[in-house]
Amino acid sequence: MSAVxxxxxxxxxxxxxxxxxxxxxxxxxxxxxxxxxAHRAVLAAASPVFKAMFAHDMLEASCGQxxxxxxxxxxxxxxxxxxxxxxxxxxxxxxxxxxxxADKYGLSALKAACERQLISQLAVETAAATAVTAVRHSxxxxxxxxxxxxxxxxxxxxxxxxxxxxxxxxxxxxxxIRLLGEPPAEASSPTATGxxxxxxxxxxxxxxxSRTPAAAAPPTSARHTPPxxxxxxxxxxxxxxxxxxxxxxxxxxxxxxxEVQLLLAAGADVGAGDGDGETALHxxxxxxxxxxxxxxxSAASHPDARDQWWRTPLHWAARNGHAEAAAALLQAGxxxxxxxxxxxxxxxxxxxxxxxxxxxxxxxx
Numbered sequence: 001m002s003a004v005x006x007x008x009x010x011x012x013x014x015x016x017x018x019x020x021x022x023x024x025x026x027x028x029x030x031x032x033x034x035x036x037x038a039h040r041a042v043l044a045a046a047s048p049v050f051k052a053m054f055a056h057d058m059l060e061a062s063c064g065q066x067x068x069x070x071x072x073x074x075x076x077x078x079x080x081x082x083x084x085x086x087x088x089x090x091x092x093x094x095x096x097x098x099x100x101x102a103d104k105y106g107l108s109a110l111k112a113a114c115e116r117q118l119i120s121q122l123a124v125e126t127a128a129a130t131a132v133t134a135v136r137h138s139x140x141x142x143x144x145x146x147x148x149x150x151x152x153x154x155x156x157x158x159x160x161x162x163x164x165x166x167x168x169x170x171x172x173x174x175x176x177i178r179l180l181g182e183p184p185a186e187a188s189s190p191t192a193t194g195x196x197x198x199x200x201x202x203x204x205x206x207x208x209x210s211r212t213p214a215a216a217a218p219p220t221s222a223r224h225t226p227p228x229x230x231x232x233x234x235x236x237x238x239x240x241x242x243x244x245x246x247x248x249x250x251x252x253x254x255x256x257x258x259e260v261q262l263l264l265a266a267g268a269d270v271g272a273g274d275g276d277g278e279t280a281l282h283x284x285x286x287x288x289x290x291x292x293x294x295x296x297x298s299a300a301s302h303p304d305a306r307d308q309w310w311r312t313p314l315h316w317a318a319r320n321g322h323a324e325a326a327a328a329l330l331q332a333g334x335x336x337x338x339x340x341x342x343x344x345x346x347x348x349x350x351x352x353x354x355x356x357x358x359x360x361x362x363x364x365x
Contacts, residue, residue: 025039025040025041026038026039026040026064027039027040027043027054027064027065027066028064028065028066029065029066029068029076029080030065030066030067030068031067031068031071031072031073031075031076032072032073033073034072034073034074034076034077036076036077036080038080038083038084040054042083042084043080043083045083046082046083046086046107047083047105047106047107048106049104049105049106050105053066070100070104071097071101071104072097074094075094075097075098075101076101078091078094078098079098079101079102079105079107079110082102082107082110083107086109088109088110088113088114088117090117092117092121095114095117095118095121096114096118096129096130096133098110098114099111099114099115099118099133099137099139100133100136100137102114103137103138111137111139115134115139115141115142116141118130118133118134118139118142118146119141119142119145119146122145122146122149124153124155124156124159125159125160125161126161127146127149127150127153127156127159127161128150128156128157128159128161128162128164128165128173128176129161129164129165130142130146131143131146131147131150131165131172131173131176132165132169132172132173132176134146135172135175135176136169136172143179146176147176147179147180150176150180151180153331154294154297154327154328154331154332155331155332155333157294157297157298157331157332158297158303158332158333162298162300163300166264166298166299166300170264170265173298174261174265177261177294177295177298180294232262233262233265233266234266236262236263236265236266236268237266237267239266241267241268241269241272242272244263244266244267244268244269244272245268245269245272246272246274247259247263247268248260248263248264248268248269248270248272248280249272249273249274249278249279249280249283251263251280251292252280252281252283252284252287252289252292252296253283253284253287254287254289255284255287255289255291255292256292257289257291257292257295260280260292260295260296261295264295264296264299270296270299270300270301270302271301271302271305273305273307276307276308276309277306277307277308277309278307279301279305279307279313280292280296280301281293281296281297281301281302281303281305281313282305282307282311282312282313282316284296284313284325285313285314285316285317285322285325285326285329286313286316286317286320286322287320287322288317288320288321288322288324288325289325290322290324290325290328293313293317293325293328293329294328297328297329297332303329303332303333303334303335304334304335304338306338309340309341310338310339310340310341311340312334312335312338312346313325313329313334314326314329314330314334314335314336314338314346315338315340315344315345315346315349317329317346317358318346318347318349318350318355318358318362319346319349319350319352319353319355320353320355321350321353321355321357321358323357323358323361326346326358326361326362327361330361336362346358346362347359347362347363350362
């Protein structure tokens with residue numbers, strides 16, 4: 001027997017029980033200024049939460065009134081309407097809130113219907129909120145759909161919706177980031193700078209000055225990054241803002257995904273720069289650490305941040321041939337037309353270094 005059929009049968013019995021229920025069969029649900037009168041038997045038949053509430057004769061319920069927390073009035077009305085009709089409303093704007101209420105009150109069939117609505121209306125501006133809702137309320141189908149959508153539309157990470165999600169639901173966003181995983185590591189080794197030198201030791205990257213080869217750091221997969229450890233996050237939070245920013249840059253240099261994640265959770269400033277104005281995103285792009293690039297972009301790091309010579313992270317990814325980092329930047333909205341102080345664009349950098357993959361990528365529309 002399906003869940004819907006079982007609920008239908010139970011609701012039919014509940015409606016029959018109303019015949020002799022008397023005045024005591026009614027209860028008033030209160031959400032803010034909204035008051036909805038309903039039959040106890042119908043609510044109990046639809047929701048195990050209401051059933052337990054009435055069975056234990058809660059003080060509020062015994063007085064004929066129940067306050068409903070965390071549910072807005074219009075959503076409460078939809079919830080009660082579903083209990084009577086078993087028909088999920090087709091209201092896209094309300095689907096996330098109704099799903100949360102259905103999850104809270106154990107209306108599994110309504111929750112499933114709302115989950116399908118969320119999947120059907122995935123869009124760039126709302127994908128972050130959908131992913132967070134899916135993770136928070138254990139919706140596996142919607143979680144998979146949202147993650148797949150974000151993988152195909154990485155510009156989601158540059159939206160206001162993503163930035164809001166990072167601020168309000170950092171743990172859920174971290175889980176989404178882990179599910180996104182990391183693309184396969186690039187076959188070629190990085191040609192960017194290493195050691196203690198800064199990217200700006202070469203004022204004009206096209207001048208032919210060589211760089212010290214970077215020590216190859218093993219690629220770290222965001223898929224296997226554990227959740228942020230509370231103790232570690234607390235430790236980083238105890239540091240000054242300047243120190244957190246410095247450590248974020250150092251972690252980006254070596255591709256330390258887990259440490260970057262912890263520092264972001266601790267509130268490290270993604271816009272912090274070193275002595276030459278290079279941000280963590282500059283360094284991650286320069287070294288080709290695509291997973292770190294994605295993490296920083298997900299934390300609202302500006303894809304067109306400039307150093308003191310006006311170079312953007314895309315300039316560095318293009319110069320050093322880091323296609324995956326460049327792709328992440330472009331998909332997050334990086335402007336390929338930005339010029340440095342000499343008037344050179346990322347495409348100019350790629351051409352000067354004969355980075356054929358980047359030339360092709362940057363000339364595509």
